[in-house]
Amino acid sequence: MHIPYTTDVRPDTGLTNPKLGIWLFLASEVMLFGSLFSAYALLRSGSTSWPDQSAVLSVPFATLNTVILISSSITMVLAWVAAKAGELRRFRLFMGLTLVLGAAFMVVKAIEYNDKFSHGLLPSTDNFLGLYFTMTGVHAIHVLVGMVVNAYLLWPGSAMFRSDSVRFTNRVEIAGIYWHFVDVVWIFLFPVLYLL
Amino acid sequence: MMEWLGLPPAASAHAAGVDQTMVLVHALMAVLFVGWTIFFTYVLIRFRRTAHRDASYHGLRGRWSTVIEGAVLVAEVALLVFFSVPLWSARVDAFPPxxxxxxxxxxxxxxxxxxxxxxxxxxxxxxxxxxxxxxxxxxxxxxxxxxxxxxxxxxxxxxxxxxxxxxxxxxxxxxxxxxxxxxxxxxxxxxxxxxxxxxxxxxxxxxxxxxxxxxxxxxxxxxxxxxxxxxxxxxxxxxxxxxxxxxx
Amino acid sequence: MFLKHFYSTDHKIIGLLYGFTSLFFLLVGFSLVVLIRWQLAYPGEPVPYVGGLLGAANAPGGVILPEFYNQLGAMHGTIMVFLGVVPLAVGAFGNYLIPLQIGAPDMAFPRLNLASYWFYFVGGAIMLGSFLVPGGAANNGWTSYPPLSDLAPGNGQTWWLAGMLCLIFSSLLGALNFITTIVQLRAPGMTWFRLPFFVWAQFVTAFLLLLAFPALQAAALLQGMDRLAGTSFFLPSGLAVSGQPLDVAGGGNALLWQHLFWFLGHPEVYVLILPGMGIVAEVITNNTRKPLWGYRLMVYSLFVLGFLSFVVWAHHMFLTGMGTVISAFFQATTMIISIPSVVILSSLILSLYGGSIRFTTPMLFALAFLPMFGIGGLTGLPLGLATTDIPLHDTNYVVGHFHYLVAPGTIFALFAGIYHWFPRMTGGRMMNDTLGRIHFVGSLICMNVIFLPMFVQGLAGVNRRLWDGGAVYAHAQEVLSLNIPMSMAAFGLAFFQLFFIVNLFLSLRGPRTVTDNPWGATTLEWQTGPVAALRVYRDPYEYSVPGEPTDFLPQNVGPAPRSGPAE
CATH class of the missing domain: 2.60.40.420 (Cupredoxins -  blue copper proteins)
Structure with a gap:
């Protein structure tokens, strides 16, 4: 079954289906993280004893992770540019870098979690740590999903590069939009959880 | 209408206000429901297939549905402004010493x-x-x-x-x-x-x-x-x- | 091979999968309430015939225990809303009809569509399976208010949360697919204001699902953390359960859940209602043989409803300690949101005026929807005013109110849809008319006998969710005897559904007796011909156009060559 406007833009709406789809998906993601941030605001404002966040958590680790994730967004864009230009090798290089940076983010996150656990700082310790683990955990799941998508595009999915390069480039772009969103969520999480 | 609603006996100072609002809301509901039902029944009988073979493309003319909708809104606003909000305010703001x-x-x-x-x-x-x-x-x-x-x-x-x-x-x-x-x-x-x-x-x-x-x-x-x-x-x-x- | 249907990405197959699965869950949810109604009419008496099958942990000697009663209540609500009505209204009708009505070859994302069904299926399996885990299914009401749900023993509540997460994800995938399909895949000439009202209703519904459900997703994650990782998001400090101080960090807020839940919960009400309104609009225009009265105004009303449904949620929470200003805000939004509902309902009633009304079986259900939905809507008024909510809150009045909206309201609309589109879905088979009319009359009478007395009981002050139906309370004594006819009617309702079930399966195997467009309908799903060649020339409900030879002009029929002076 041929579905129109999968790769070409529908003139009166100016959109392709996947692009509209991903923006709608992100709208619901905004509501998900928005709900979590609202929960954070409500619990913190109603709390009588909120810990000094930057003393509990490790700001250097989080800064490192911010740099890693922003870099991965840049390599993601470069991968898309390469795919658009039809340079498969360069696409593979930058997509591979994106994947490595994503993995590095997860490793740092794991070290950070481990550090907390070893000091007896658990989700049940207080609501700040509970929110920290919940919100960064939900974010980490999103990073993981993005990595799976990127890995698919890097290896098995890149067969499409030859068969239907326009559609493949669109897929890279869609994956990129999602990846940037995950990045943006982290940019909100970092100050809210580590600095404020 | 009070007894007809079957509320429990009222034994507090503010109960009368609550009950009065309750009666007024139910009166509004009853008027609307009876009005709709009469119109509905009339239309079903008058415009049944056997009595009215050819439907009218334009249907009902006139804007009186807007008038009714406006009236419903006015009634609701009145209930809100003159009854519900003041009574609620007395419940939650005007605590006695x-x-x-x-x-x-x-x-x-x-x-x-x-x-x-x-x-x-x-x-x-x-x-x-x-x-x-x-x-x-x-x-x-x-x-x-x-x-x-x-x-x-x-x-x-x-x-x-x-x-x-x-x-x-x-x-x-x-x-x-x-x-x-x-x-x-x-x-x-x-x-x-x-x-x-x-x-x-x-x-x-x-x-x-x-x-x-x-x-x-x-x-x-x-x-x-x-x-x-x-x-x-x-x-x-x-x-x-x-x-x-x-x-x- | 029969199994291949379970992997098909064809929207019609997926729609039918949704349809049969959700009808099954409607039956399950209804069976639970039959047990509830037995218990309410005869508290503490063993359930006849099936009492022994309920398990000794749930109903020793066939007598329903309070723990099990609460499971039945919570799961009846959950199954009916999330596994029955919404998947039937949105998953089945939406999937089947939207692409056909807008002239699209399929959904925009066919594989996502199949994934959406399977998440729904898994969520449903988890919910049903939870009855078998030790301690049974969730028993904290379909609203799952903490701390009760946080601290509930056993794993039923955790399974409930897991099931909800699957169902939410399924809805999100479905919603973004519906919106993309409607925006992108309309056939040439299918401009926005030529869309059938049903498509508009589904469009707004999809936005509600997309944007409201994530709040419950977040809430379910937080409650899952409370239950599994020992956090205290919904547990304030200083709790003492069964006389023992609770060993948790505390500092949480029990109301946070209620806000998140009702932020979803109220848009969810419109998710339950809008598709039903869409179906009724289709059936009424077809059977009055005239255009929809006030089509554009109805579409605008849908948008107002959709938008406002995000700012009324706290009218479920008037008694949680709300100040004047906030309560005034939520009362005002609640009163305002009633206006577009009134507009849609009156437009549907006014559409009848001047028609040539055919009392077909689907039309009977659609017509009954109007006054039944009216009762449900009107009884929302005293609940939406904070002052009158005081005596009525959490009484049977509330139960009557939302059941009128959903049972003889939406479910009647869904029955109308099934009878109406059955020939389209089965390639020319009609459902039996006599059985359909028996089903209609029986259901209409029984539903009213069940739900109307709930208002009487609620006004007398009888609370909901009581294991004995309020038997210990003096103020309930006068209205307690109503429970017996109410329960009899519930059993009667079960009996009359047999006519539907038998009719459905007999008709599925029956002969193809009718043509492609047996109702003489104008919308595209009834028109044959290849989708690729489809072009839309006119508004959706061009019935009885003056000067035309037939009383309906399908949307895809081009303007007839006119005689008379050429240009």
């Missing part, structure tokens, strides 16, 4: 209502989680000077008639809801959140406290009693309870 009121604490738990009176000194004694026990469901500290004369009951709330009552409502465990049907009082008791509620009983009698919020398997039997007494009866009851504390 504690000095001129009967003040009690009601602490809900699975599946009972613990009542705490401040006693003769008018001050509530300290309560603490550590002191909770089968004989002390409130965790009341009897060594606290303010707590020595405090009166506690379970599932029995006595109140004097014609004097404002302030109930400081709280819950030890789940969300409960403190309902006094004849007082037109209902307030959720949510753990961790202070929930004051006030009313003025206007008739004596003995009725039931109901739990209105699902609170576990015993929700259905979370029933207490409340008794509205004349001031002399109430004072006598307080004295007899105080005597019980004095002679343990």
């Amino acid at each position: 504690e000095a001129q009121s009967t003040v009690v604490r009601v602490v809900a738990e699975q599946f009972a209502w613990n009542v705490h009176y401040p006693g003769a000194d008018g001050r509530f004694g300290r309560t603490s989680l550590e002191l909770l026990g089968p004989s002390n469901p409130l965790g009341l500290d009897r060594t606290d000077p303010a707590g020595r004369d405090d009166i506690t009951t379970i599932n029995q709330l006595n109140l004097p008639v014609n004097r404002p009552v302030i109930v400081h409502l709280s819950s030890k465990d789940m969300v409960h809801s403190f309902a006094l049907p004849q007082m037109r009082v209902k307030q959720d008791a949510i753990p961790g959140i202070a929930q004051p509620v006030w009313f003025t009983p206007t008739a004596t009698g003995r009725w039931e406290i109901a739990c209105s919020q699902l609170c576990g398997l015993g929700h259905y039997r979370m029933r207490g009693f409340y008794t509205i007494q004349s001031p002399t009866e109430y004072e006598a009851w307080l004295a007899s309870e105080a005597a019980l504390i004095a002679t343990p």
Whole structure:
């Protein structure tokens, strides 16, 4: 079954289906993280004893992770540019870098979690740590999903590069939009959880 | 229409306002429903296939549906502005001064209502989680000077008639809801959140406290009693309870 | 091979999968309420015939325990809303009809569509399976208010949360697919204001699902953390359960759940209602043989409803300690949101005026929807005003109110849809008319006998969710005896559904007796011909156009060559 406007833009709406789809998906993601941030605001404002966040958590680790994730967004864009230009090798290089940076983010996150656990700082310790683990955990799941998508595009999915390069480039772009969103969520999480 | 709605007998100062609003809302609902139904029935009979073979492309002409919708809106706004909001404001903003009121604490738990009176000194004694026990469901500290004369009951709330009552409502465990049907009082008791509620009983009698919020398997039997007494009866009851504390 | 249907990405197959699965869950949810109604009419008496099958932990000697009663209540609500009505209204009708009505070859994302069904299926399996875990299914009401749900023993509540997460994800995938399809895949000439009203209703519904459900997703994650990782998001400090101080960090807020839940919960009400309104609009225009009265105004009303449904949620929470200003705000939004509902309902009634009304079986259900939905809507008024909510909150009045909206309201609309589109879905088979009419009359009478007395009981002050139906309370005594006819009617309702079930399966195997467009309908799903060649020339409901030879002009039929002076 041929579905129109999968790769070409529908003139009166100016959109392709996947692009509209991903923006709608992100709208619901905004509501998900928005709900979590609202929960954070409500619990913190109603709390009588909120810990000094930057003393509990490790700001250097989080800064490192911010740099890693922003870099991965840049390599993601470069991968898309390469795919658009039809340079498969360069696409593979930058997509591979994106994947490595994503993995590095997860490793740092794991070290950070481990550090907390070893000091007896658990989700049940207080609501700040509970929110920290919940919100960064939900974010980490999103990073993981993005990595799976990127890995698919890097290896098995890149067969499409030859068969239907326009559609493949669109897929890279869609994956990129999602990846940037995950990045943006982290940019909100970092100050809210580590600095404020 | 009051009796027709079958509300429980009203026995508090603000009940009349609540009931009046209830009657007005139901009157509006009845007018709308009867009006719609008459039109609906007429149309179904008049425009049935056998009586009206050829449908009209344009259908109903005129803008009177807009008029009706506007009228509904006006009626609703009137109910809101002149009845519901002022009555609500009186419930939650215009608390009477504690000095001129009967003040009690009601602490809900699975599946009972613990009542705490401040006693003769008018001050509530300290309560603490550590002191909770089968004989002390409130965790009341009897060594606290303010707590020595405090009166506690379970599932029995006595109140004097014609004097404002302030109930400081709280819950030890789940969300409960403190309902006094004849007082037109209902307030959720949510753990961790202070929930004051006030009313003025206007008739004596003995009725039931109901739990209105699902609170576990015993929700259905979370029933207490409340008794509205004349001031002399109430004072006598307080004295007899105080005597019980004095002679343990 | 029969199994291949379970992997098909064809929207019609997926729609039918949704349809049969959700009808099954409607039956399950209804069976639970039959047990509830037995218990309410005869509290503490063993359930006849099936009492022994309920398990000794749930109903020793066939007598329903309070724990089990609460499971039945919570799961009846959950199954009916999330596994029955919404998947039937949105998953089945939406999937089947939207692409056909807008002239699209399929959904925009066919594989996502199949994934959406399977998440729904898994969520449903988890919910049903939870009855078998130790301690049974969730028993904290379909609203799952903490701390009760946080602290509930056993794993039923955790399974409930897991099931909800699957169902939410399924809805999100479905919603973004619906919106993309409607925006992108309309056939040439299918401009926005030529869309059938049903498509508009589904469009707004999809936005509600997309944007409201994530709040419950977040809430379910937080509650899952409370239950599994020992956090205290919904547990304030100083809790003492069964006389023992609770060993948690505390500092949480029990109301946070209620806000998140009702932020979803109220848009969810419109998710339950709007598709039903869409179906009724289709059936009414077809059977009055005239255009929809006030089509554009109805579409605008849908948008107002959709938008406002995000700012009324706290009218479920008037008694949680709300100040004047906030309560005034939510009362005002609640009163305002009633106006577009009134507009849609009156437009549907006014559409009848001047028609040539055919009382077909689907039309009977659609017509009954109007007054039944009216009762449900009107009884929302005293609940939406904070002052009158005081005596009525959490009484049977509330139960009657939302059941009128959903049972003889939406479910009647869904029945109308099934009878109406059955020939389209089965390639020319009609459902039996006599059985359909028996089903209609029986259901209409029984539903009213069940739900109307709930208002009487609620006004008398009888609370909902009581294991004994309020038997211990003095104020309930006068209205308690109503429970017996109400329950009899519930059993009667079960009996009359047999006519539907038998009719459905007999008709599925029956002969193909009718043509492609047996109702003489104008919308595209009834028109044959290849989708690729489809072009839309006119508004959706061009019935009885003056000067035309037939009383309906399908949307895809081009303007007839006119005689008369050429240009």
